[in-house]
Amino acid sequence: MFNHLKRQILQHLMNRYFLKLRPVPEVEADTTEIHCSVPPGPNRVDQLLSRMTMQEKIDYISGVNGFSVRAVKRLGLPPVWMSDATSGVRGVDAPVTVFPSPIAIAATWNRSLLKEVGRSIGRECRATGVSILLAPGVNIARVPVCGRNFEYLGEDPFLAGVLARSYVSGVQSERVGVTVKHFVCNNSEFDRHKSDSIVDERTLRELYLPPFETVVQAGAVGVMTAYNLVNGMYASEHGLLVERLLRQKWQFTGIVVSDWNSLYSTRGPLRCGVDIEMPGARWYTQKSIQELLDREPEYAERVDEKVRRLLSVFDNLGVLDRPVRDADAPVGSLEHAEIARKTAAESIVLLKNDDLLPLERTERKSIVVVGRFARYEPIGGGGSSFIKQGFPGVSIGQVLGERASASSIEAIDGRWWRSAKSRALLRDADVVIASVGFDHVYESESYDRQWELPRYDLRVIHEACRLNTNTVVVQHAGGAVHMAPWVALPKAVLQCWYLGQSSAEAIVDILFGTVNPSGRLPVSYAYELEHYESMHAYPANFDSVSLARVQGGQGDPEKRKTWLLVYGEKLMVGYRQFDTVGPDPLFPFGFGLNYTDFSYTDMQLESTQRGWCISCRIMNSGEYDGAEVVQLYIRPEVSSREHPFQQLRGFEKVFLRQGESKQVSFVLDERSFCEFDEDSESWVRVAGRYTVVLGSSSRDIRLTSTMVVKKSPGN
Numbered sequence: 147m148f149n150h151l152k153r154q155i156l157q158h159l160m161n162r163y164f165l166k167l168r169p170v171p172e173v174e175a176d177t178t179e180i181h182c183s184v185p186p187g188p189n190r191v192d193q194l195l196s197r198m199t200m201q202e203k204i205d206y207i208s209g210v211n212g213f214s215v216r217a218v219k220r221l222g223l224p225p226v227w228m229s230d231a232t233s234g235v236r237g238v239d240a241p242v243t244v245f246p247s248p249i250a251i252a253a254t255w256n257r258s259l260l261k262e263v264g265r266s267i268g269r270e271c272r273a274t275g276v277s278i279l280l281a282p283g284v285n286i287a288r289v290p291v292c293g294r295n296f297e298y299l300g301e302d303p304f305l306a307g308v309l310a311r312s313y314v315s316g317v318q319s320e321r322v323g324v325t326v327k328h329f330v331c332n333n334s335e336f337d338r339h340k341s342d343s344i345v346d347e348r349t350l351r352e353l354y355l356p357p358f359e360t361v362v363q364a365g366a367v368g369v370m371t372a373y374n375l376v377n378g379m380y381a382s383e384h385g386l387l388v389e390r391l392l393r394q395k396w397q398f399t400g401i402v403v404s405d406w407n408s409l410y411s412t413r414g415p416l417r418c419g420v421d422i423e424m425p426g427a428r429w430y431t432q433k434s435i436q437e438l439l440d441r442e443p444e445y446a447e448r449v450d451e452k453v454r455r456l457l458s459v460f461d462n463l464g465v466l467d468r469p470v471r472d473a474d475a476p477v478g479s480l481e482h483a484e485i486a487r488k489t490a491a492e493s494i495v496l497l498k499n500d501d502l503l504p505l506e507r508t509e510r511k512s513i514v515v516v517g518r519f520a521r522y523e524p525i526g527g528g529g530s531s532f533i534k535q536g537f538p539g540v541s542i543g544q545v546l547g548e549r550a551s552a553s554s555i556e557a558i559d560g561r562w563w564r565s566a567k568s569r570a571l572l573r574d575a576d577v578v579i580a581s582v583g584f585d586h587v588y589e590s591e592s593y594d595r596q597w598e599l600p601r602y603d604l605r606v607i608h609e610a611c612r613l614n615t616n617t618v619v620v621q622h623a624g625g626a627v628h629m630a631p632w633v634a635l636p637k638a639v640l641q642c643w644y645l646g647q648s649s650a651e652a653i654v655d656i657l658f659g660t661v662n663p664s665g666r667l668p669v670s671y672a673y674e675l676e677h678y679e680s681m682h683a684y685p686a687n688f689d690s691v692s693l694a695r696v697q698g699g700q701g702d703p704e705k706r707k708t709w710l711l712v713y714g715e716k717l718m719v720g721y722r723q724f725d726t727v728g729p730d731p732l733f734p735f736g737f738g739l740n741y742t743d744f745s746y747t748d749m750q751l752e753s754t755q756r757g758w759c760i761s762c763r764i765m766n767s768g769e770y771d772g773a774e775v776v777q778l779y780i781r782p783e784v785s786s787r788e789h790p791f792q793q794l795r796g797f798e799k800v801f802l803r804q805g806e807s808k809q810v811s812f813v814l815d816e817r818s819f820c821e822f823d824e825d826s827e828s829w830v831r832v833a834g835r836y837t838v839v840l841g842s843s844s845r846d847i848r849l850t851s852t853m854v855v856k857k858s859p860g861n
């Protein structure tokens with residue numbers, strides 16, 4: 147896979163741009179500048195538009211200063227700032243809260259927590275003068291090596307859509323807009339500017355588009371297009387996707403923002419693509435648009451439409467009438483820190499536990515932390531998501547030292563196995579924690595990451611487990627990793643993603659049982675990389691690719707080559723593949739252990755006016771308080787590549803004290819039983835017998851029932 151030195155160079159180059167911190171605007175200065183020349187009212191946007199010159203309009207549809215929509219002082223239009231917020235507001239000089247990465251947040255399977263995180267980020271945006279957030283990312287984890295899987299919400303479109311909807315409702319409740327990204331089929335980073343994702347219509351509609359559809363229908367005000375081509379057309383000027391689907395079918399009235407430097411012509415995107423070119427005008431320049439208008443004056447209407455959409459979104463959010471920054475909004479508050487910490491702890495997935503965890507809190511313990519992350523925590527991935535504040539994260543050893551005062555704690559990195567003293571320390575320890583995995587250099591946009599842990603980390607795991615049987619592996623990675631060769635060695639394994647500012651606190655909470663683990667895998671972990679059918683189309687020559695090629699982004703599509711990335715596996719992605727055509731995964735989708743036990747009883751199923759209602763009773767029958775993620779899958783009568791064996795159609799996270807029980811209910815809507823029919827270009831109900839299953843993971847099914855779905859009147 148891609149050489150590490152190249153990754154380091156690219157990360158360094160990207161960070162020259164991404165690590166710049168913009169000062170938070172002064173409230174006083176901004177307030178005095180804002181007097182929109184047209185007062186609020188029903189025709190405000192049209193009036194503003196009619197007062198703008200063509201030159202001002204053209205200026206308005208491309209960005210300035212890296213992350214802003216240009217102010218039009220003459221008309222009292224303020225600058226509108228955007229910012230990334232993969233795991234917190236990035237790029238502003240303020241003590242922002244660093245939340246866990248999206249894949250970690252997805253692993254909580256907790257809608258209300260996502261809403262809380264969204265709301266907190268929304269408030270921090272208000273506090274730092276950001277009105278449009280460049281999040282959430284909802285691309286499906288198609289290949290485990292995608293460098294950006296950590297920025298997304300896993301492999302299942304239903305899970306990703308529902309969670310993103312909660313996040314968006316949180317952000318937008320603070321009157322900050324979102325841009326759900328990257329629309330669409332940007333499912334690996336290698337050659338993202340030059341790859342042409344070839345995907346059949348049904349797969350697009352059933353697997354890659356639903357998270358966008360869910361969020362758009364829930365009121366997201368923005369969408370960001372992807373860098374790549376989809377079926378031969380650049381996403382930024384994709385008539386079928388942007389114009390016909392997003393605008394006409396989904397009735398999206400918000401703004402379509404380009405990814406940074408992802409326009410490849412002027413006419414295409416102007417006709418049926420992005421509303422605003424970011425970060426600045428390369429194709430939406432005065433010269434190129436004026437030339438186009440001279441040739442085809444009707445394009446003036448297109449320019450107007452774009453400006454109208456931008457102004458409408460800004461007007462609805464209140465951006466035209468408020469100071470750029472809200473002086474009363476909190477940033478880096480204790481409340482946000484608490485939400486970040488709760489989310490981090492809830493996202494950790496306990497993958498293995500042979501009676502080692504939770505560690506006894508009262509007993510005196512000697513603990514040794516070894517590995518790449520013995521002295522700091524990797525709190526986030528790289529690229530545009532990387533947050534300078536809080537990096538490097540406080541180490542596990544430091545938190546252990548503060549919490550377990552009676553214990554002896556050692557942290558050893560480097561090649562410790564060469565030292566007799568270190569070996570003895572490990573041998574004599576009560577517990578060894580091997581903190582391994584990737585960081586922001588390994589996992590980032592622009593390139594993909596390796597499937598195997600780095601060689602050094604593998605050595606750490608082997609040596610630690612050889613010296614001490616009570617070894618816990620703490621693994622940091624933004625998705626599935628090759629674990630089959632070593633997973634039998636340690637007694638316990640925690641999947642820790644990138645957990646943000648409270649990473650070490652959250653890990654210690656889980657180790658000692660202060661928090662009962664309740665994270666669940668939002669992706670399947672295969673035994674081998676070749677087991678993912680989606681990897682069969684992945685370019686074999688990735689390793690030998692030059693830096694210049696990876697960097698060479700925008701260009702003239704006439705002059706340079708793009709290549710086809712064929713999504714030949716169609717729907718067979720993640721558990722849809724493993725459960726339908728195999729092979730068995732190492733850790734299945736939805737999996738995660740707990741320190742307690744839950745029993746499932748009393749499944750009820752009835753057809754009502756609202757749809758099919760399904761319920762069951764969950765009881766915490768074990769010895770710890772804890773949370774269960776109840777998952778509902780539906781299985782058609784006959785499964786095949788065209789009809790996956792099962793698909794997630796509902797989930798609920800329930801918190802139960804010891805001995806407590808609760809009823810959990812689901813409603814299955816019409817879409818739950820539909821497939822996309824390419825001929826009629828519509829969703830068609832698939833009649834027949836279905837098995838509905840409720841379980842603790844996709845492979846741990848506790849209750850089963852059957853139902854018959856009738857033909858819809860139309861088919």
Ligand code: BGC
Pocket residue numbers: 230280327405406530591
């Ligand atoms: C990324 C986007 C991001 C933008 C602005 C691009 O490189 O692909 O996701 O929002 O940069 O930082």
